[in-house]
Amino acid sequence: MRGRMNAGLIVGGTLVALVVIAALVSFVWTPHDPTLVDAARKLREPGGGYLLGADKFGRDTFSQLMVGARTTLYVGIVAVGIAALIGAPLGMIAGMTPHGWLSELVMRVNDLVFAFPALLLAVMLGAVYGAGTLTAMIAIGVATVPAFARVARAATMQVMVTDYILAARAAGRGRMAIAGRHVLPNIASMLIVQASVSFAIAILAEAALSFLGFGTRPPTPSWGRMLQESQELLFSTPRLALWPGLAIALAVLGFNLLGDGLRDYLDPKLRRIRERTRRSERSGGPTKEGLRGVSEER
Amino acid sequence: MIVYLVKRLAVLLASTAVAGVVVFAFMALLPGDPAEIALGVNATPEAVAQLRQQYGTDRPPVTQFLDWFGGLVTGDFGTSYVTSSPIGPQIGERLAVTAVLVTGGMVIALLVAVPAGTFAAVHHRNPLGAAISAVSQVGIAIPAFLAGILLVFVFAVKAQALPSGGYVPMAEDPAQWLLSLLLPWLSLGLVQGAVLTRYVRSSVLDVMREDYLRTARAKGRGRMGALWRHGLRNASIPVVTVLGLQLATLLIGAVVVERVFVIPGLGDLLLNGVAGRDLLLVQGVVMVLVVAVLLINFVVDLAYAVLDPRLRGAP
Amino acid sequence: MKLLSVEGLSVRAGELELVREVSFAIAPGERVGLIGESGSGKSLTALSLMGLLPEGVSASGTAVLGGHRLLGVPEKRLKGLRGRTVSMVFQEPMTALNPLMRVGAQVSEVMTLHGRDRAAARARTLDLLDRVRLPHPAQIARAYPHQLSGGQRQRVMLAIALANEPDLLICDEPTTALDVTVQKQMLELIAEVAPALLFITHDLAVVASMCERVLVMYGGRVVESGPMREVFTRPRHRYTEGLLDASRLTPRGTRLPTIKGSVPSAGAFPEGCVFRNRCPHAGPRCETEPALTGEAHGYACWHPGD
Numbered sequence: 001m002r003g004r005m006n007a008g009l010i011v012g013g014t015l016v017a018l019v020v021i022a023a024l025v026s027f028v029w030t031p032h033d034p035t036l037v038d039a040a041r042k043l044r045e046p047g048g049g050y051l052l053g054a055d056k057f058g059r060d061t062f063s064q065l066m067v068g069a070r071t072t073l074y075v076g077i078v079a080v081g082i083a084a085l086i087g088a089p090l091g092m093i094a095g096m097t098p099h100g101w102l103s104e105l106v107m108r109v110n111d112l113v114f115a116f117p118a119l120l121l122a123v124m125l126g127a128v129y130g131a132g133t134l135t136a137m138i139a140i141g142v143a144t145v146p147a148f149a150r151v152a153r154a155a156t157m158q159v160m161v162t163d164y165i166l167a168a169r170a171a172g173r174g175r176m177a178i179a180g181r182h183v184l185p186n187i188a189s190m191l192i193v194q195a196s197v198s199f200a201i202a203i204l205a206e207a208a209l210s211f212l213g214f215g216t217r218p219p220t221p222s223w224g225r226m227l228q229e230s231q232e233l234l235f236s237t238p239r240l241a242l243w244p245g246l247a248i249a250l251a252v253l254g255f256n257l258l259g260d261g262l263r264d265y266l267d268p269k270l271r272r273i274r275e276r277t278r279r280s281e282r283s284g285g286p287t288k289e290g291l292r293g294v295s296e297e298r
Numbered sequence: 299m300i301v302y303l304v305k306r307l308a309v310l311l312a313s314t315a316v317a318g319v320v321v322f323a324f325m326a327l328l329p330g331d332p333a334e335i336a337l338g339v340n341a342t343p344e345a346v347a348q349l350r351q352q353y354g355t356d357r358p359p360v361t362q363f364l365d366w367f368g369g370l371v372t373g374d375f376g377t378s379y380v381t382s383s384p385i386g387p388q389i390g391e392r393l394a395v396t397a398v399l400v401t402g403g404m405v406i407a408l409l410v411a412v413p414a415g416t417f418a419a420v421h422h423r424n425p426l427g428a429a430i431s432a433v434s435q436v437g438i439a440i441p442a443f444l445a446g447i448l449l450v451f452v453f454a455v456k457a458q459a460l461p462s463g464g465y466v467p468m469a470e471d472p473a474q475w476l477l478s479l480l481l482p483w484l485s486l487g488l489v490q491g492a493v494l495t496r497y498v499r500s501s502v503l504d505v506m507r508e509d510y511l512r513t514a515r516a517k518g519r520g521r522m523g524a525l526w527r528h529g530l531r532n533a534s535i536p537v538v539t540v541l542g543l544q545l546a547t548l549l550i551g552a553v554v555v556e557r558v559f560v561i562p563g564l565g566d567l568l569l570n571g572v573a574g575r576d577l578l579l580v581q582g583v584v585m586v587l588v589v590a591v592l593l594i595n596f597v598v599d600l601a602y603a604v605l606d607p608r609l610r611g612a613p
Numbered sequence: 614m615k616l617l618s619v620e621g622l623s624v625r626a627g628e629l630e631l632v633r634e635v636s637f638a639i640a641p642g643e644r645v646g647l648i649g650e651s652g653s654g655k656s657l658t659a660l661s662l663m664g665l666l667p668e669g670v671s672a673s674g675t676a677v678l679g680g681h682r683l684l685g686v687p688e689k690r691l692k693g694l695r696g697r698t699v700s701m702v703f704q705e706p707m708t709a710l711n712p713l714m715r716v717g718a719q720v721s722e723v724m725t726l727h728g729r730d731r732a733a734a735r736a737r738t739l740d741l742l743d744r745v746r747l748p749h750p751a752q753i754a755r756a757y758p759h760q761l762s763g764g765q766r767q768r769v770m771l772a773i774a775l776a777n778e779p780d781l782l783i784c785d786e787p788t789t790a791l792d793v794t795v796q797k798q799m800l801e802l803i804a805e806v807a808p809a810l811l812f813i814t815h816d817l818a819v820v821a822s823m824c825e826r827v828l829v830m831y832g833g834r835v836v837e838s839g840p841m842r843e844v845f846t847r848p849r850h851r852y853t854e855g856l857l858d859a860s861r862l863t864p865r866g867t868r869l870p871t872i873k874g875s876v877p878s879a880g881a882f883p884e885g886c887v888f889r890n891r892c893p894h895a896g897p898r899c900e901t902e903p904a905l906t907g908e909a910h911g912y913a914c915w916h917p918g919d
Contacts (some may be wrong), residue, residue, distance in 0.1 A: 058574055059432060068551055108309075111309075111313065111595070112313055112317060112320075114317055114546075114591070114595075115313065115317055115546075115591040115592050116320075116588060116590045117546065117547075117550045117591070118550075118555070119550045120554060120584055120587055120588065122552070123568060123569075123572055123580070123584070124321075124324050124325070124580075124584060126402070126572065127325070127572050127575075127577075128324065128327050179375075196528075200439070204441045207441055207443075207444075208443060208554050211443055211554060211557070212553075212554060212557060212569060225446065227443070227444065231447060231558070234447065234450060234451055234455055234462075235455050238451055238455065241451070242446050245440075245444045245447065245448070248439075248440075248441065248444060249436070249439045249440050249444065251438070252438070252439035252440075252441075253435065253438075253439035255436070256435065256438060256439060288510075354724035369644055373727055414760070423668070423669075423908065426814070439844075471748050508708065509703065509708040509709045510708065510709055510710055510711040510712070512665060512703070512709075513703070513709045513710065513711075513770070514711070514722075514895040515665055515695065516663060516665060516695055516701050516703075517695065517696040517722060517773065518692050518693065518694075518695045518697060518723065518726045518727060519726065520688060520689075521688070521691050526876060527722075528711045528714070532711070532713055605713065606712075606713060606761045607713060607757040607759070608712060608757070608800065
């Protein structure tokens with residue numbers, strides 16, 4: 001069932017690996033203390049042990065980027081984890097009882113949550129509990145639940161009509177057993193792809209929140225806040241905006257490419273499912289759910 | 299068609315009501331009593347009680363909610379506890395600015411994405427088509443506020459052709475108004491355009507493989523003629539979904555971009571409200587944004603019915 | 614006087630030769646059947662005459678229809694012929710019509726495209742829908758494709774094909790996707806309205822009822838051609854023979870004769886006679902390619918049956 005390695009997988013995987021390595025290494029070593037404020041090094045030019053120079057507080061940019069990668073991954077993992085743990089089971093339940101009230105309820109709630117983007121949730125949570133990494137992660141996670149639920153539901157509905165599920169049901173297997181033994185393994189690849197794509201969106205959201213001051217709080221380094229701090233110096237020291245901006249863009253690109261690459265790699269099963277969807281759409285007309293499924297990437 | 303419309307409308311109204319409850323309940327969790335905050339620590343209990351009565355926060359939550367939610371329908375968002383000024387007019391004024399920002403962004407996104415995506419699909423076998431796909435993939439990875447900073451760097455810092463921020467109302471100076479919005483529009487529009495390009499491309503590619511395009515060519519149309527007459531409307535149906543989702547993204551992206559360019563829109567108002575702990579203001583702005591997203595969803599549903607006859611018959 | 618004459622038509626996709634040196638002719642008013650299993654190249658032959666080959670696939674040779682060359686001429690010239698001089702009905706009626714456009718508009722489009730004014734086209738649309746035996750033409754014209762059945766949609770396709778009174782109608786398995794009960798009516802209708810007909814099918818019975826002459830294709834080549842009655846009663850090529858044996862009704866209890874093996878995939882056919890790896894009579898001679906020999910009844914076989 002595995003396909004061949006493809007360009008997206010290689011490039012995306014490499015970029016993601018770079019971010020992960022930077023984050024892991026930062027636990028044991030960074031060139032300098034990323035939070036050390038030193039007036040003598042204020043806006044120090046790159047070179048002499050300061051690979052990318054220092055910011056207006058004299059903090060080493062390269063060290064900050066490394067620790068920022070940690071923040072980025074941390075927020076992404078927790079947010080996507082929340083979304084997957086809530087969204088996937090809900091989607092599976094809805095998909096296994098496609099015409100029941102439960103399915104309808106799940107999808108309605110889904111639509112409602114969809115109306116609360118991560119940023120609004122983070123602002124609301126921040127207003128109540130004080131903004132920080134935790135509120136940002138929860139906000140991004142909850143806002144990503146609908147995407148997982150939709151993908152899980154669509155994939156489950158397709159698996160449920162296959163012969164082996166019918167056989168398992170005919171054999172009198174319980175719902176839980178079918179869900180665990182048959183449905184989950186078969187929709188896992190779709191969920192993995194969704195996780196990769198959602199991770200990219202989570203990175204964008206975290207950067208935006210930190211930029212606005214609703215994310216990671218100082219002194220913990222964060223790419224989004226590095227950008228925000230550098231904005232006033234854009235006229236004099238543009239490199240301070242360049243590096244975190246590049247880091248965000250490359251990390252997002254990496255996870256997006258990885259998602260696309262995985263989708264192709266995990267073919268032919270995904271392709272089969274996609275084609276079946278297209279056929280059913282043709283005969284029955286396009287359904288909003290079907291269309292949403294493909295457009296859930298952002 | 300009527301049944302479909304009524305059903306969608308019912309969903310819209312119900313969602314709005316539930317969203318109102320969620321927003322209200324969330325803000326009710328906020329620690330601290332607005333009256334106490336307003337009067338400071340040295341206030342007498344009598345003064346606090348009086349102010350509470352004046353604010354109406356001494357009433358049961360359900361009454362407060364109904365009063366607030368009922369007011370929304372008439373555009374009455376209450377009076378700020380912090381600035382003592384009515385919130386409705388402020389929101390209206392800021393909403394107009396944000397709406398202009400989002401609309402301009404969307405127009406730019408469409409102007410970029412429809413030709414680029416169609417071209418990339420038609421030429422998907424040659425390098426130029428692949429190059430467009432690659433560029434759009436990179437564009438997707440750049441958040442709007444980063445695009446804003448990049449554009450400021452290029453057009454304001456290097457070329458010194460455009461202002462790096464600030465907003466001039468149209469009534470004051472239409473030319474300056476346009477100039478002050480150009481970079482914000484571009485930062486929203488180019489990024490969303492990149493996202494949209496991918497969907498337009500895959501949608502047009504799908505349509506190009508459809509049998510009815512071959513039928514159109516068998517009638518005597520050329521490749522492009524068949525695509526133009528029979529393909530684009532079919533291809534637009536999935537794109538409309540994405541457009542709806544994107545409008546929502548743009549609305550939220552605008553909040554951040556307003557910060558970058560110091561534009562007095564809804565996002566600016568929201569963030570100031572949070573900073574000043576102006577509970578009722580935050581509640582009102584959040585509600586407006588949420589309703590806007592719900593409304594966009596509703597319009598997308600209607601657009602389907604207009605575009606696709608197969609949905610019109612369906613209940 | 615021939616209406617269509619095809620000489621040495623070859624279709625290739627890059628290195629791969631999918632159709633090789635196909636030659637045949639159709640007289641005005643003649644109904645010719647093109648038989649073959651899937652993968653024999655019969656649909657590609659038809660599509661190359663329409664200039665509708667998929668991307669990356671190209672045709673060479675000559676094909677002349679009523680004085681117009683069909684191969685190696687610019688798309689601009691072909692556009693003017695398609696839907697006017699030559700029309701085609703496809704296999705899959707469910708997807709062949711634009712789902713977002715009213716049926717009437719799709720029929721009149723083919724007429725306005727070739728110069729008829731709107732009002733005349735609209736009026737003629739109703740006549741055409743009536744001619745293909747659709748009940749309540751006015752109502753059908755206002756309908757969208759999803760409101761019609763497969764058989765009705767195929768009739769609409771036929772109406773589109775006939776709209777400009779073409780000289781030649783090409784039908785590619787037009788009834789394969791339809792219910793058996795609808796098939797027969799559809800075939801009778803096609804036989805009745807077709808000017809000259811190139812009818813593609815894998816169903817021998819259908820050819821027998823529709824056509825005066827048949828071409829049998831296998832492995833991208835015409836292996837036998839001739840008057841329908843003669844080919845069916847006295848097949849010379851061993852492939853045709855096998856095909857006929859396999860479709861004959863056999864008495865209860867006897868084994869249905871089949872052709873051994875299965876059709877190779879494109880590019881995997883043997884050198885020489887394309888059928889020799891499945892032919893019970895194959896010998897060393899078959900390693901060289903047999904030419905299509907014989908006048909009215911031609912066959913490409915070294916050891917023909919009789």
